[in-house]
Amino acid sequence: MGVVSAVEWVPVESGLFSSAAYRGSARQLYLRFRDGKIYRFFDCPVTVFNEFIAAASQGRYFSQQIRNCFRFELVCRGSSGNRDCRSSQSSLMEQLSASVLLAKARAVQQCDISQVAGSQE
Secondary structure, eight states, X not given: OOHHHHSOOEEOOOSSEEEEEEETTTTEXXXXXXXXXXXXESSOXXXXXXXXXXXXXXXXXXXXXXXTTSOEEEEEOOTXXXXXXXXXXXXXXXXXXXXXXXXXXXXHHHHHHHHHHHHHO
């Protein structure tokens, strides 16, 4: 099961967005646009998700607080693109696995750097 179907989507009343989701363990915000596109925003605090949901205008909040503020990627192109959500779920799992492996590798690398620095003192 892919992340897109595993997260809990919250419907929003917006001309631009249809729903939003948040993965607290990864600090990732997911926004589903009305055209079916889904974007994932990285290193996003939960307060941004909560404020987005509560905003009088999600479009305005997005423009002022999310767009150009967080690294992001297109997860699903929606119904008009070549890559639809169902076919992208396996690649999402592969991406998540790669992200976890990369994070573990960076942690080991940091540990190694700390040990080398400590032994040189």
